[in-house]
Amino acid sequence: MIDKTSLWIVIILLGLGSFGLRFVFTGLVGDRPLPPWLLRHLRYTAVAVLPGLVAPLVVWPAATGGALDAPRMIAALVTLAAGYFLRNVILAIVLGALTLYGGLAVFG
Template identity: 65%
Template sequence: MSDTTQLWVIIIALGLGSFGMRFAFLGLVGDRAMPEWLLRHLRYTAVAVIPALVAPLVVWPTATGGEPDATRLSAAVATFAVGYLTKNVFAAMGVGAAVLVTLSALL
């Protein structure tokens, strides 16, 4: 940033935009029931967002300079397998973390 004024303008604009998006749902629609079709689609938000956040960290990790890493790929596969088989998020995270730590120590 070349100027602190420009930085503050950006921070305030992002804050107002964030407030506006939240107010649209909470302030304007918060006291009314949402349509069933919208509620049905909102159930899939986490399923769509979480893989989009995790996939780049597994496929192009910053720790390895953007190169795929067998340790992280193995931990991701183990996490997915345990999550799919047990339907338990905490078990999947625990196994994934254990595989990541174990393989990092061994390799």
């Protein structure tokens, strides 16, 4: 068990670090135009972060105790295919969700 002083030091330092990262973009750079090369790289941030958040939920789902299962894998593949071919994020998410619910109803 961690003592209260160490815990509060960690909480305060993490809060200051988080505030500092946000302040750099909003406080220091917020009123100036960003260079085109930086805007080009920032455009891919969501595309890079979202798969990193979703992949563990597909490969090691908590609902199955970490075991890979067919409904989640099929739903992930349908979502990827829909996103790639249709180029519509909302439609890809809806098709993936419908596939997951349908797969869970069929496979249990």
